[in-house]
Amino acid sequence: MSTKPTLVVIGNGMVGHHFLENLIASDIKDHYHLVTFCEEQRPAYDRVHLSEFFSGKSAEDLSMVSEGFFANNNITLHLGDKAVAIDTENKWVSSEKGLAISYDKLVLATGSYPFVPPVPGHDRKNCFVYRTIEDLEAMNNAAKTAQVGAVIGGGLLGLEAAKALQDLKLKTHVVQFSPRLMAAQLDDGGAQMLADKIEALGVSVLTSKNTTQIVDGTECLHKMIFADGTELETDMILFSAGIRPRDDIARASGIAVGSRGGIIIDNQCKTSAPDVYAIGECAVWNEQTFGLVAPGYSMARTVVADLAGKDASFTGADMSTKLKLNGVDVASIGDPHASTPGSLVYTYQNGAEEIYKRIVVSADKKKLLGAVLVGDASGYGTLLQYCLNGIDLPANPDSLILPSRSDESVGLGPDALPANAQICSCFDVTKGQICTAIESGCHTMGALKDSTKAATGCGGCSALLKSVLDCELDKAGFEVNTDLCEHFAYTRQDLYNLIMVNEIKTFDELLKQQGKGRGCEVCRQAVGSILASYWNDYILKTEHLSLQDTNDTFLANMQKDGTYSVVPRMTGGEVTPDGLIAIGQIAKKYKLYTKVTGGQRVDLFGARVDQLPLIWQELIDAGFESGHAYGKSLRTVKSCVGSTWCRFGVDDSVGLAVELENRYKGLRSPHKIKFAVSGCTRECAEAQSKDIGIIATEGGWNLYVCGNGGMKPRHGDLFATNLDKETLIKYIDRVLTFYSRTADRLQRTSVWMENMEGGLDYLRSVVIDDKLGVCADLEAQMQRVVDTYQCEWKTTIADESKLKRFRHFINSDKTDENILFVEERGQIRPANEQERQHMTVMEEA
Amino acid sequence: MSHWIDICPLEDLQPDSGVCALVEDQQVAIFYMPKDNAVFAVNNYDPFGKVHVLSRGLLGDIKGEPMIASPLYKQHFSLLTGQCFEDESISIPVYAVRIENHRVAVSLEE
Ligand code: SRM
Numbered sequence: 015m016s017t018k019p020t021l022v023v024i025g026n027g028m029v030g031h032h033f034l035e036n037l038i039a040s041d042i043k044d045h046y047h048l049v050t051f052c053e054e055q056r057p058a059y060d061r062v063h064l065s066e067f068f069s070g071k072s073a074e075d076l077s078m079v080s081e082g083f084f085a086n087n088n089i090t091l092h093l094g095d096k097a098v099a100i101d102t103e104n105k106w107v108s109s110e111k112g113l114a115i116s117y118d119k120l121v122l123a124t125g126s127y128p129f130v131p132p133v134p135g136h137d138r139k140n141c142f143v144y145r146t147i148e149d150l151e152a153m154n155n156a157a158k159t160a161q162v163g164a165v166i167g168g169g170l171l172g173l174e175a176a177k178a179l180q181d182l183k184l185k186t187h188v189v190q191f192s193p194r195l196m197a198a199q200l201d202d203g204g205a206q207m208l209a210d211k212i213e214a215l216g217v218s219v220l221t222s223k224n225t226t227q228i229v230d231g232t233e234c235l236h237k238m239i240f241a242d243g244t245e246l247e248t249d250m251i252l253f254s255a256g257i258r259p260r261d262d263i264a265r266a267s268g269i270a271v272g273s274r275g276g277i278i279i280d281n282q283c284k285t286s287a288p289d290v291y292a293i294g295e296c297a298v299w300n301e302q303t304f305g306l307v308a309p310g311y312s313m314a315r316t317v318v319a320d321l322a323g324k325d326a327s328f329t330g331a332d333m334s335t336k337l338k339l340n341g342v343d344v345a346s347i348g349d350p351h352a353s354t355p356g357s358l359v360y361t362y363q364n365g366a367e368e369i370y371k372r373i374v375v376s377a378d379k380k381k382l383l384g385a386v387l388v389g390d391a392s393g394y395g396t397l398l399q400y401c402l403n404g405i406d407l408p409a410n411p412d413s414l415i416l417p418s419r420s421d422e423s424v425g426l427g428p429d430a431l432p433a434n435a436q437i438c439s440c441f442d443v444t445k446g447q448i449c450t451a452i453e454s455g456c457h458t459m460g461a462l463k464d465s466t467k468a469a470t471g472c473g474g475c476s477a478l479l480k481s482v483l484d485c486e487l488d489k490a491g492f493e494v495n496t497d498l499c500e501h502f503a504y505t506r507q508d509l510y511n512l513i514m515v516n517e518i519k520t521f522d523e524l525l526k527q528q529g530k531g532r533g534c535e536v537c538r539q540a541v542g543s544i545l546a547s548y549w550n551d552y553i554l555k556t557e558h559l560s561l562q563d564t565n566d567t568f569l570a571n572m573q574k575d576g577t578y579s580v581v582p583r584m585t586g587g588e589v590t591p592d593g594l595i596a597i598g599q600i601a602k603k604y605k606l607y608t609k610v611t612g613g614q615r616v617d618l619f620g621a622r623v624d625q626l627p628l629i630w631q632e633l634i635d636a637g638f639e640s641g642h643a644y645g646k647s648l649r650t651v652k653s654c655v656g657s658t659w660c661r662f663g664v665d666d667s668v669g670l671a672v673e674l675e676n677r678y679k680g681l682r683s684p685h686k687i688k689f690a691v692s693g694c695t696r697e698c699a700e701a702q703s704k705d706i707g708i709i710a711t712e713g714g715w716n717l718y719v720c721g722n723g724g725m726k727p728r729h730g731d732l733f734a735t736n737l738d739k740e741t742l743i744k745y746i747d748r749v750l751t752f753y754s755r756t757a758d759r760l761q762r763t764s765v766w767m768e769n770m771e772g773g774l775d776y777l778r779s780v781v782i783d784d785k786l787g788v789c790a791d792l793e794a795q796m797q798r799v800v801d802t803y804q805c806e807w808k809t810t811i812a813d814e815s816k817l818k819r820f821r822h823f824i825n826s827d828k829t830d831e832n833i834l835f836v837e838e839r840g841q842i843r844p845a846n847e848q849e850r851q852h853m854t855v856m857e858e859a
Numbered sequence: 860m861s862h863w864i865d866i867c868p869l870e871d872l873q874p875d876s877g878v879c880a881l882v883e884d885q886q887v888a889i890f891y892m893p894k895d896n897a898v899f900a901v902n903n904y905d906p907f908g909k910v911h912v913l914s915r916g917l918l919g920d921i922k923g924e925p926m927i928a929s930p931l932y933k934q935h936f937s938l939l940t941g942q943c944f945e946d947e948s949i950s951i952p953v954y955a956v957r958i959e960n961h962r963v964a965v966s967l968e969e
């Protein structure tokens with residue numbers, strides 16, 4: 015038996031666990047025999063990121079417990095057991111499962127529970143709260159049969175829950191008792207702007223609604239009846255009407271609790287009972303409770319220090335927060351309601367861009383007391399630092415929230431922060447600690463997060479952390495390396511300019527002039543792409559051949575089994591019956607797998623390298639051209655059927671798509687480019703998800719740019735409206751050439767635009783207003799490319815010397831006998847590992 | 860003593876690129892770097908993609924060491940040792956290759 019004193023922690027939630035971790039990391043780690051009661055079925059998990067459960071995070075992903083934590087540190091964990099009584103006189107705790115453990119020190123970390131207003135009907139089926147993984151599992155189940163969901167409560171948590179309901183595909187309503195959302199953090203102006211934004215996400219916001227009853231609905235499961243006589247039907251109800259400290263066990267044991275609930279603690283987090291502490295959301299300090307993790311963590315650290323006999327005090331906490339909703343920037347700092355006597359308020363409101371900012375400043379205009387940001391919270395880090403560190407404000411404090419109209423920067427550079435400035439409030443990490451970590455070699459965000467824990471809590475500090483990192487690296491003389499690769503100390507844009515200015519036509523020439531070594535797959539492909547987009551040479555010219563990825567060198571896409579796919583161009587997705595028949599016959603003859611692609615054309619798979627020229631010869635004879643499916647180049651211009659046939663069509667979308675595809679086919683670019691043209695705003699061609707999207711309107715063509723699908727979809731931005739065809743083509747020429755010249759390698763138009771300083775407005779100023787005076791040049795370059803187009807397959811087939819490469823063996827006419835197919839749904843597919851083994855055995859037998 | 864097998868005339872090699880030869884039932888990828896007047900030969904089998912395609916990869920060097928990048932999943936292999944740069948436990952067979960009288964020959968012993 016251990017003779018060590020026993021320390022019992024009731025509650026293994028976020029704060030209770032942080033306490034254990036800190037204790038284990040301290041020098042008194044071996045002083046106690048540690049026991050913890052955990053009422054939930056699983057040990058501590060990250061409640062702050064609970065909503066990510068709906069975006070695919072599992073309970074394990076959310077767990078805060080490192081492997082073997084309890085066992086390795088000799089902590090006795092009573093999982094699924096609730097402490098029910100404390101005898102503060104004889105110092106023991108008893109549990110629901112009947113354990114009785116005597117303690118020397120006791121820490122209460124019981125958190126809080128969601129408050130459910132006692133409305134008649136609140137306990138009906140499919141009425142939930144939002145606090146535990148079990149709550150979310152139940153919601154998930156109910157959502158399968160529900161259409162409509164309502165959240166009661168429009169605070170931080172309520173809005174997060176509403177987003178979750180929406181992600182579960184429910185028509186979502188937020189029902190708020192008071193006249194404004196996030197009443198604790200926002201003023202009227204900010205709340206109104208927020209409500210507009212939330213509605214724009216498709217969530218309806220009902221304010222000043224007092225729910226008096228929940229009864230059977232007619233269309234949905236429930237009907238909510240409000241005090242003003244109105245009603246709302248919904249299948250699911252989520253209560254998020256605030257939290258209450260879980261002080262029941264303390265109350266029952268005679269430990270002092272506050273008048274509005276919560277276990278009363280002093281500056282050392284001690285309760286009224288000897289050797290009993292309380293930390294986290296269950297505690298009340300100075301008549302205040304704290305519904306955030308950071309103050310709880312700070313209490314946990316205070317108790318560890320106190321146990322170790324060190325001086326430490328909890329003296330309140332900053333309650334600044336940001337809302338964690340994508341696309342809705344909301345932040346509140348310090349005292350946003352200007353409750354400090356004499357304080358001054360500055361407000362900036364921009365109705366057009368839906369931005370609302372307000373700062374509260376001390377009477378002498380020297381210190382920042384609070385702030386509210388809606389629509390643009392980019393200033394959060396800077397303002398928070400002014401507020402927390404009492405940094406003197408600039409002479410005109412309003413410059414902090416007014417859009418900057420000159421080049422002067424009002425942001426607080428990380429350099430201006432003192433070393434003791436707290437950067438991460440969740441883990442109490444100061445700028446000084448971060449600088450020390452950087453000095454000791456943490457030069458990436460990942461390394462810095464691992465070593466300091468900063469930015470691994472709510473994540474609110476990560477932008478600031480990054481700027482401290484960049485600033486320190488810069489000061490230490492580290493350059494952020496933008497070299498293309500070890501062979502060229504230039505960016506792709508530099509190389510493009512060098513090639514243009516010095517009229518360089520081959521990789522070897524460029525390597526000799528500007529590079530070193532033999533090159534690699536990165537620089538070869540990047541330079542190959544630049545040369546092709548500027549000079550538009552035949553890409554299989556001997557001097558360019560070694561620059562192409564295998565897909566380009568064989569003018570086809572390599573598949574997993576080493577065979578290739580064949581994609582003939584079908585401009586605008588249009589194909590004649592004869593064309594289709596020809597493709598069918600060719601596919602049949604060469605036994606190819608055929609599939610209609612997502613790009614409105616037909617792909618033929620399973621061609622051996624030696625068959626490619628034969629297949630293409632037949633395709634060309636039937637009138638087809640290369641579809642460039644292998645190149646970083648224009649892929650397809652999708653179309654909808656348009657005014658020719660469609661009863662809603664406003665203009666001839668197919669005609670324009672065909673014309674555009676013929677104009678830009680073969681155009682080599684930093685990454686692939688896709689277009690689409692829709693004949694009316696119904697948008698059947700999905701033009702807004704393309705690099706270049708065009709939609710017909712009564713007034714002309716509307717041009718969208720820089721959209722894409724793929725890994726990170728982005729809708730295109732409306733670039734110009736009501737264009738005639740000539741202007742439209744002019745703008746596209748300019749946008750694409752400017753993209754080719756200035757983008758990074760393998761950067762699609764969306765990322766290119768997002769990284770461009772000034773973004774869409776800047777692009778417009780270059781392309782429409784000709785700010786750089788380059789438009790004529792951009793158009794001329796495009797015209798040259800258009801005029802020198804060639805079907806690469808035609809050129810290749812006509813050149814005997816090029817065909818040699820399409821043999822599998824340089825010294826034999828045999829083919830690769832390792833390529834094996836089996837049949838599935840009436841067509842071939844590559845044999846899998848098992849089938850291959852089987853087939854080889856058969857052959858040998 | 861190496862046993863040299865004649866493959867093809869030098870013109871059949873692709874400058875700064877690869878070809879595949881059939882050498883006694885083995886698929887051998889042969890790479891040619893005319894500027895260094897160097898040829899390299901490795902087995903054509905890509906141990907990651909599990910198919911015979913290395914001759915169709917991109918050529919270059921990593922810190923001066925000549926390498927071939929797989930066309931499928933872009934792992935890099937040293938042309939001197941066959942060692943994979945990404946995975947210490949993987950290497951591919953490397954063969955001796957020479958140019959004599961404008962003809963290319965490979966020896967499988969090595
Ligand atoms: C064949 C096809 C799938 C199908 O059966 O429908 C396809 C097949 C491939 N896609 Fe795709 N994509 C196909 C339409 C799409 C679409 C839909 C579209 O174009 O409307 C998209 C999303 C739209 C977009 O790009 O914005 C799409 C987004 C991608 C991406 C992700 C790009 C991104 O920016 O995130 C990749 C990966 C990449 O390019 O790095 C990719 C890469 C590939 C590769 C090249 C992967 C590879 O390296 O092997 C596949 C080549 C197969 C081949 O041999 O042809 N494919 N791919 C489609 C060919 C369309 C065509 O006719 O040319």
Ligand SMILES: Cc1cc2nc3c(=O)[nH]c(=O)nc-3n(C[C@H](O)[C@H](O)[C@H](O)COP(=O)(O)OP(=O)(O)OC[C@H]3O[C@@H](n4cnc5c(N)ncnc54)[C@H](O)[C@@H]3O)c2cc1C
Nearest residue numbers: 025027028029053061062096097124125294295305306307
């Ligand atoms: C969806 C959601 C989003 C949030 N987002 C943020 C955010 O962005 N930023 C932020 O700072 N905070 C956020 N919070 C709040 C944050 O999660 C809490 O502040 C934090 O969890 C408090 O930690 P705690 O340990 O005090 O309480 P809890 O994490 O609730 O832990 C208390 C634990 O004690 C257990 N317990 C209670 N009584 C007993 C007993 N008698 N015996 C045994 N076990 C017991 C409970 O079951 C529970 O497991 C969010 C909360 C939720 C639900």
Ligand code: SF4
Nearest residue numbers: 573611612617724725
């Ligand atoms: S989605 Fe993935 S698997 Fe499907 S075709 Fe595109 S790249 Fe290939």
Ligand code: FES
Nearest residue numbers: 438440471472473
């Ligand atoms: S402030 Fe929450 S992670 Fe840093």
